[in-house]
Amino acid sequence: MKVDRRDFIKTSGMFAAGSMVLPPFVQSCQNVQISADVKSYLDHFEVTTEMLQKVIATAMSKGGDYADLFFEHKISNSLALEDGKVNRAYSNIDFGVGIRVLKGDQTGFAYSENIALDDMLNAAKMAANIANTSASFNAADYNEKLPANFYKISKKWEDVSVKDKVPFVQKVNDKIFDLDEKVIKVNAGMSDESSYVMFYNSEGRLTYDYRPMVSFYAVCVMQEGEQIENAYAARSVRRGFEWLTEDLVDELANEAVEKTNLLFKAGKPKAGEMPVVLGAGGSGILLHEAIGHTFEADFNRKGTSIFSDKLNKKVAESFINIIDDGTLPNDRGAINIDDEGNDVQKTYLVKDGILNSYLHDRISAKYYGVEPTGNGRRESFRHMPIPRMRSTYMENGPHTTEEIFAAVDYGVYVDNFSNGEVKIGAGDFTFFVKSGYIIENGKLTTPIKDINIVGNGPQALADISMAANDYKNDSGTWTCGKDGQSVPVTLGLPTVLVKKMTVGGTNA
Amino acid sequence: MTKEEKYTLAKWAMNHALENGAQEVSVNISNNQSSSVEVREEKIDKLEQALQSNLSIRLFVDNKYSSHSTSRLNKEDLARFIEEAIEGTKYLSEDEFRTLPKPELYYKGDGPDLGSLDKNFGSVDPEEKIQVAFAAEKEILGSNERIISVSSSYYDGLNERVMVNSNGFEGDTANSYFGIYTNVSVKGDGDARPEFGWGETSIKYNELKKEGTGTTALKRALDKIGAKKIESGTMPMIVENRVVSRIFSPLMNALDGSAIQQKNSFLIDKLGEKVASEKLTLTDDPFIIGGRGSRLFDGEGIATKKRTVFEKGVLKRYYIDTYYGKKLEMEPNSGSTTNLVFETGDKDLDALIASVKRGIFVTGFNGGNSNGSTGDFSYGIEGFLVENGELVKPVTEMNITGNMKKLWANIGEIGNDVRDDSSWRTPSILFNDVDFSGL
Numbered sequence: 001m002k003v004d005r006r007d008f009i010k011t012s013g014m015f016a017a018g019s020m021v022l023p024p025f026v027q028s029c030q031n032v033q034i035s036a037d038v039k040s041y042l043d044h045f046e047v048t049t050e051m052l053q054k055v056i057a058t059a060m061s062k063g064g065d066y067a068d069l070f071f072e073h074k075i076s077n078s079l080a081l082e083d084g085k086v087n088r089a090y091s092n093i094d095f096g097v098g099i100r101v102l103k104g105d106q107t108g109f110a111y112s113e114n115i116a117l118d119d120m121l122n123a124a125k126m127a128a129n130i131a132n133t134s135a136s137f138n139a140a141d142y143n144e145k146l147p148a149n150f151y152k153i154s155k156k157w158e159d160v161s162v163k164d165k166v167p168f169v170q171k172v173n174d175k176i177f178d179l180d181e182k183v184i185k186v187n188a189g190m191s192d193e194s195s196y197v198m199f200y201n202s203e204g205r206l207t208y209d210y211r212p213m214v215s216f217y218a219v220c221v222m223q224e225g226e227q228i229e230n231a232y233a234a235r236s237v238r239r240g241f242e243w244l245t246e247d248l249v250d251e252l253a254n255e256a257v258e259k260t261n262l263l264f265k266a267g268k269p270k271a272g273e274m275p276v277v278l279g280a281g282g283s284g285i286l287l288h289e290a291i292g293h294t295f296e297a298d299f300n301r302k303g304t305s306i307f308s309d310k311l312n313k314k315v316a317e318s319f320i321n322i323i324d325d326g327t328l329p330n331d332r333g334a335i336n337i338d339d340e341g342n343d344v345q346k347t348y349l350v351k352d353g354i355l356n357s358y359l360h361d362r363i364s365a366k367y368y369g370v371e372p373t374g375n376g377r378r379e380s381f382r383h384m385p386i387p388r389m390r391s392t393y394m395e396n397g398p399h400t401t402e403e404i405f406a407a408v409d410y411g412v413y414v415d416n417f418s419n420g421e422v423k424i425g426a427g428d429f430t431f432f433v434k435s436g437y438i439i440e441n442g443k444l445t446t447p448i449k450d451i452n453i454v455g456n457g458p459q460a461l462a463d464i465s466m467a468a469n470d471y472k473n474d475s476g477t478w479t480c481g482k483d484g485q486s487v488p489v490t491l492g493l494p495t496v497l498v499k500k501m502t503v504g505g506t507n508a
Numbered sequence: 509m510t511k512e513e514k515y516t517l518a519k520w521a522m523n524h525a526l527e528n529g530a531q532e533v534s535v536n537i538s539n540n541q542s543s544s545v546e547v548r549e550e551k552i553d554k555l556e557q558a559l560q561s562n563l564s565i566r567l568f569v570d571n572k573y574s575s576h577s578t579s580r581l582n583k584e585d586l587a588r589f590i591e592e593a594i595e596g597t598k599y600l601s602e603d604e605f606r607t608l609p610k611p612e613l614y615y616k617g618d619g620p621d622l623g624s625l626d627k628n629f630g631s632v633d634p635e636e637k638i639q640v641a642f643a644a645e646k647e648i649l650g651s652n653e654r655i656i657s658v659s660s661s662y663y664d665g666l667n668e669r670v671m672v673n674s675n676g677f678e679g680d681t682a683n684s685y686f687g688i689y690t691n692v693s694v695k696g697d698g699d700a701r702p703e704f705g706w707g708e709t710s711i712k713y714n715e716l717k718k719e720g721t722g723t724t725a726l727k728r729a730l731d732k733i734g735a736k737k738i739e740s741g742t743m744p745m746i747v748e749n750r751v752v753s754r755i756f757s758p759l760m761n762a763l764d765g766s767a768i769q770q771k772n773s774f775l776i777d778k779l780g781e782k783v784a785s786e787k788l789t790l791t792d793d794p795f796i797i798g799g800r801g802s803r804l805f806d807g808e809g810i811a812t813k814k815r816t817v818f819e820k821g822v823l824k825r826y827y828i829d830t831y832y833g834k835k836l837e838m839e840p841n842s843g844s845t846t847n848l849v850f851e852t853g854d855k856d857l858d859a860l861i862a863s864v865k866r867g868i869f870v871t872g873f874n875g876g877n878s879n880g881s882t883g884d885f886s887y888g889i890e891g892f893l894v895e896n897g898e899l900v901k902p903v904t905e906m907n908i909t910g911n912m913k914k915l916w917a918n919i920g921e922i923g924n925d926v927r928d929d930s931s932w933r934t935p936s937i938l939f940n941d942v943d944f945s946g947l
Binding site: 092 | 693699702887
């Protein structure tokens with residue numbers, strides 16, 4: 001998406017619609033042939049191609065093999081409701097450039113929050129220190145890279161006043177209170193983000209991206225006698241203001257109320273190993289924790305992942321195809337370019353049951369002698385890129401859900417999760433189940449809640465014995481943490497049966 | 509930015525907000541600098557340096573409230589940022605409970621030096637930092653044929669902050685940290701590659717323990733080889749002091765004013781009641797010299813005080829800030845923890861283990877969660893099976909499941925091995941009758 005100077009001076013989405021301030025200075029002159037789109041990004045960040053070249057030359061001055069600059073301007077806003085009113089708002093502006101220098105697989109990194117040339121040169125000098133010779137660097141020709149366009153939107157969040165967002169948050173509160181007399185509290189909120197990114201590297205690649213994001217959530221708290229329970233519903237997508245509708249409000253409210261109601265009747269299963277049926281959608285957390293992280297190539301390059309020796313080997317039943325995809329339209333995990341300026345793709349991790357590819361950034365792709373897969377991501381300009389997931393999911397399998405349930409004598413069905421974790425080397429992963437059901441003789445019986453399930457990645461992958469044809473992507477507010485960096489992701493799954501995992505419960 | 513420059517800019521921002529329609533304002537300006545080096549295979553793997561500034565502002569406009577932050581600190585951008593923020597705030601609903609704290613609660617500036625800062629920060633030679641990291645790696649590199657990968661890091665940082673409130677508070681803080689961390693992966697049974705990371709931290713560079721992270725990490729990784737789940741059962745559980753916080757934090761979260769008022773706590777209306785074992789006596793002490801959570805005032809400017817949290821299992825306080833104090837009609841007593849100090853028993857970790865006939869010594873958690881409103885929890889664990897007072901074999905891929913109220917009522921023994929490198933000064937703790945799930 002093209003940006004213009006006017007966007008830059010909107011320092012927050014808190015503005016009253018209609019306000020407009022003229023840019024404080026005239027547009028810069030650029031002396032090379034560049035497109036209007038790139039020019040708008042250069043102007044946005046108040047830099048020229050000459051400045052970029054000077055900073056790169058300084059970054060490479062100690063003999064680095066490669067250097068890149070990652071400019072970012074992020075405007076975040078959120079609104080929240082408590083005790084019946086939308087009575088708080090938050091906003092944040094983040095602006096700066098991250099400078100990275102590579103020498104082999106070694107990384108030097110620094111950033112600057114000021115984009116004046118001297119500040120950038122200082123940061124470049126620090127990052128350059130990863131190499132320790134001296135070298136002269138000849139600037140590469142510009143190689144403009146047009147990004148993909150996976151998140152088309154109509155109305156940008158920066159153009160939306162607080163006033164126009166407040167009613168949606170208020171309505172979700174009112175709707176939840178209308179739905180059930182047991183409701184005693186509602187917390188609801190909405191946050192939006194507009195991120196401008198520009199990338200330039202020592203190979204001359206110049207590219208950019210505009211990344212919108214919106215999240216909308218509602219937490220419902222109900223009381224019945226002494227018992228208080230709460231559950232939440234949330235959605236997050238790369239869409240504009242047009243995404244907010246009455247239907248969406250209804251959907252969230254209904255889901256939050258339904259989920260909370262379930263908990264009053266829920267108990268705990270027996271503790272121990274048993275078959276686990278994972279419902280379509282959010283159960284993709286299994287793939288994220290059990291497989292996704294251990295396929296990130298930085299761990300495999302260092303030999304620390306339990307899948308380090310498994311490339312091209314059979315790791316699952318042959319009907320299983322697992323994908324990490326950065327190209328899903330308007331998906332929270334989609335990116336038009338990755339944070340190293342590389343093309344994004346749909347990457348098969350497991351194809352026909354065989355480990356097909358790791359998730360690569362520039363460093364690991366070079367190590368393995370493959371093309372980058374577009375998984376080099378970073379939380380912000382303050383962080384260096386590392387291999388990260390995007391949207392991780394499994395394609396449909398050959399079974400029906402009826403066949404899957406019929407295969408279970410005693411086990412659990414789970415479809416609502418809050419969090420997970422994995423130990424990369426041991427392969428042990430967990431995910432926390434907010435609610436589900438016990439399965440007895442192929443039928444759902446008692447509801448369950450608040451239990452952890454633990455398994456071992458390679459074993460659980462091999463133990464997926466059935467997969468149905470009802471794949472669903474989950475558009476919840478999934479955020480993945482690694483090395484202290486958070487990035488937005490999504491996940492998805494058809495209904496599957498894992499032969500056995502260890503389920504938290506009672507021994508009574 | 510110097511401290512004076514931060515004060516000048518903070519007051520300018522505060523006045524700009526007051527002149528443009530805010531009735532009350534609080535402004536924070538912080539500077540953080542940090543550096544880190546990670547080494548692997550006798551080469552520098554990553555070298556990072558950072559310098560960060562941020563302004564955050566809390567606005568009280570016509571009984572409406574919002575808060576904002578930005579890394580763009582030039583006055584031209586800031587002025588517009590503040591003006592737009594005030595305009596936008598006017599579209600929110602009124603909230604009668606939003607105010608700055610009462611001025612009589614503020615810290616008045618006469619407190620002691622709590623030892624949070626290394627006054628020589630910045631004087632460590634960058635080359636020495638790199639050598640510290642290499643030395644940690646060298647402790648174990650090539651020392652055992654099972655080693656797959658070793659990485660060692662040195663890191664340090666300095667955080668400086670000033671805060672001004674429009675009803676008469678000014679305060680500043682500065683704290684430093686230094687750390688060293690070594691992570692090692694070893695070849696285990698089959699495809700497993702157990703790993704362990706061990707770190708040391710300090711407030712002052714001269715107090716950083718520079719030796720031992722490599723050897724400790726390696727020993728702990730090797731000890732995990734062959735870890736397997738065992739059969740499910742109800743048994744005693746000893747939780748190591750380093751990881752107690754995972755099961756202790758839900759108990760502390762239940763005391764939070766917002767959790768109480770929003771009905772997301774399992775300890776609502778329990779002040780003065782016995783809610784845990786009488787072995788639990790806990791004090792919140794902000795004044796420990798060199799304590800990692802020591803501070804003279806909290807995030808609102810309220811002067812800190814030493815307070816009892818639990819006394820022989822009886823709940824003595826919630827954590828109430830100004831806002832939730834008004835909503836709950838309770839006196840604010842600071843909404844955040846400082847140093848949490850346990851009254852300890854007389855057994856060290858070895859004696860705790862020796863006291864268990866059959867149970868599990870938990871050295872790590874893997875995922876899991878706790879339901880805030882009911883206290884129901886379930887966490888993945890790893891550790892060792894204890895039989896007749898001795899560690900018998902490593903276990904992993906298991907869960908513990910139960911309820912926080914019952915867990916903390918079932919304390920068998922509080923250890924005396926208190927960790928002093930964390931604001932939550934946790935000892936190892938023995939709990940009775942915990943539900944483990946495994947085979």
